[in-house]
Amino acid sequence: MAVNEHRPTVADIKFQVKEGSSLSSATFIFGDEDHTLGNALRHVLMQNKEVDFCGYSVPHPSEPKMNLRLQTTGRPALELLKEGLRDLRDLCNILEERVEREIPDAEDEES
Amino acid sequence: MLGRVTKYRVKNDAPSEVFEAASEQERKDRLLLSYAERVEKTLDVKAVQSGGGHTNELVFDLVGVDASIANALRRILLAEVATVAIEHVYMFMNSSIIHDEILAHRLGLIPIMANPRMFEFVGEEGGEQDEPTEFNTCVFKLEVKNPADPADMPDPMPTGTSYAAGPRRTMNVFSGAMEWCPHGDQVERFEGEGGLRPVHDDILIAKLRPGQEIVAEMHCRKGIGKDHAKFSPVATASYRLLPVVTLKEEVEGQEAEELVAKCPLNVFDIEDLGGAGKRAKVARPRDCTMCRECIREPGWSDKVSLSRVADHFIFGIESVGMLPPKELLKDSIQVLRQKCDSMIAEVEAFESGVDFDEAMP
Numbered sequence: 001m002a003v004n005e006h007r008p009t010v011a012d013i014k015f016q017v018k019e020g021s022s023l024s025s026a027t028f029i030f031g032d033e034d035h036t037l038g039n040a041l042r043h044v045l046m047q048n049k050e051v052d053f054c055g056y057s058v059p060h061p062s063e064p065k066m067n068l069r070l071q072t073t074g075r076p077a078l079e080l081l082k083e084g085l086r087d088l089r090d091l092c093n094i095l096e097e098r099v100e101r102e103i104p105d106a107e108d109e110e111s
Numbered sequence: 112m113l114g115r116v117t118k119y120r121v122k123n124d125a126p127s128e129v130f131e132a133a134s135e136q137e138r139k140d141r142l143l144l145s146y147a148e149r150v151e152k153t154l155d156v157k158a159v160q161s162g163g164g165h166t167n168e169l170v171f172d173l174v175g176v177d178a179s180i181a182n183a184l185r186r187i188l189l190a191e192v193a194t195v196a197i198e199h200v201y202m203f204m205n206s207s208i209i210h211d212e213i214l215a216h217r218l219g220l221i222p223i224m225a226n227p228r229m230f231e232f233v234g235e236e237g238g239e240q241d242e243p244t245e246f247n248t249c250v251f252k253l254e255v256k257n258p259a260d261p262a263d264m265p266d267p268m269p270t271g272t273s274y275a276a277g278p279r280r281t282m283n284v285f286s287g288a289m290e291w292c293p294h295g296d297q298v299e300r301f302e303g304e305g306g307l308r309p310v311h312d313d314i315l316i317a318k319l320r321p322g323q324e325i326v327a328e329m330h331c332r333k334g335i336g337k338d339h340a341k342f343s344p345v346a347t348a349s350y351r352l353l354p355v356v357t358l359k360e361e362v363e364g365q366e367a368e369e370l371v372a373k374c375p376l377n378v379f380d381i382e383d384l385g386g387a388g389k390r391a392k393v394a395r396p397r398d399c400t401m402c403r404e405c406i407r408e409p410g411w412s413d414k415v416s417l418s419r420v421a422d423h424f425i426f427g428i429e430s431v432g433m434l435p436p437k438e439l440l441k442d443s444i445q446v447l448r449q450k451c452d453s454m455i456a457e458v459e460a461f462e463s464g465v466d467f468d469e470a471m472p
Binding site for chain 1: 145146147149150151154155156157158169171176177179180182183186187190191337338435437440441444445447448450451452453454455457458459460461462
């Protein structure tokens with residue numbers, strides 16, 4: 001017998017722009033994402049001085065969806081979203097390199 | 112350090128923000144940098160000597176990032192770093208007092224010492240790749256019997272079993288009784304790791320009275336904590352802000368003694384000033400839990416100030432044991448980066464598929 005019959009729901013669309021969005025202010029719908037990416041991405045985007053407003057929400061906890069509202073000072077929101085994702089990726093790279101350098105391996109710790 | 116938001120001061124009852132802002136020039140300089148350059152400057156990771164020194168525990172300082180990044184790592188560690196756990200239990204015989212479904216659930220929660228990187232995910236149910244293979248599944252079997260006649264009990268008792276205390280000859284079945292059944296080339300593949308086994312040999316699975324028996328086969332697969340907590344690779348992953356405890360004025364003599372006695376976590380020490388008496392000093396601010404006991408009595412809040420550094424996280428990871436905590440941390444960063452990469456790909460696919468200008472009214 002299966003120990004675990006329940007499976008988490010999977011979103012059918014991974015990325016989508018909500019209707020009613022304009023070029024410089026848009027709401028993006030991320031499938032299969034939650035606060036993990038939402039809040040981190042929101043923070044990174046807010047560091048960009050071309051971003052006027054950025055906020056995220058998870059409309060319902062049982063739906064695998066995350067909404068991100070992005071209003072810019074002029075440039076297309078989609079472009080800044082991509083920049084934000086790249087910035088977050090850069091942060092991961094820097095963090096990984098620091099972790100690799102600064103934190104001793106388990107074997108070292110034992111000795 | 113370049114323009115960091117540094118202080119988050121705990122005032123009387125509710126915390127209120129007090130920012131020690133960077134100088135105007137620093138802020139201007141900062142805006143000229145790209146995000147990555149700014150992170151390069153502020154980010155700092157330092158290993159902290161953990162008290163226990165246990166290899167499954169890691170405490171480190173994560174400095175210069177926002178809480179949202181620290182929280183993303185914590186959430187990923189709990190729910191999205193993959194491990195291997197028992198998913199299917201085939202019960203051939205179970206005459207023990209534990210019901211089949213309860214036993215299956217107990218077995219599922221036993222941590223399995225298997226490197227998740229050596230396994231593939233099993234595809235979705237009904238999909239093409241949902242067949243178990245030697246690359247996505249490993250098999251354990253559990254075959255234990257408490258003979259009705261004590262004379263039939265082999266000596267020594269089978270691995271992972273023992274008699275419970277007392278004269279009743281009740282048999283304990285521990286996780287050590289689980290036996291790995293390698294399939295295909297698994298023997299060679301897992302040779303370096305000493306084969307697959309439960310992380311702990313002393314987890315009590317069931318108790319058997321004389322004559323009772325359990326025969327079961329367990330199939331393990333790779334999964335993530337979001338699906339079921341048994342896949343979570345950490346016991347806990349948590350962070351807290353670095354406390355800053357300062358004495359606003361000299362606390363001397365009798366008062367110093369009082370202050371040291373007040374603190375339940377022993378944050379303060381007494382400095383002997385030779386002939387001039389005693390003075391309190393903050394010796395272990397890291398141990399402070401912000402219990403506020405030291406400033407509870409009237410007048411003390413003028414002497415002691417409690418605050419925290421807003422971007423200095425003391426991050427703790429306790430691994431269950433299948434991977435060392437440093438590897439888990441690296442995995443979690445990789446998962447976060449993977450999220451970014453796949454989202455960038457999705458956005459680009461969206462861009463090439465739809466003309467954004469036309470799609471918008």
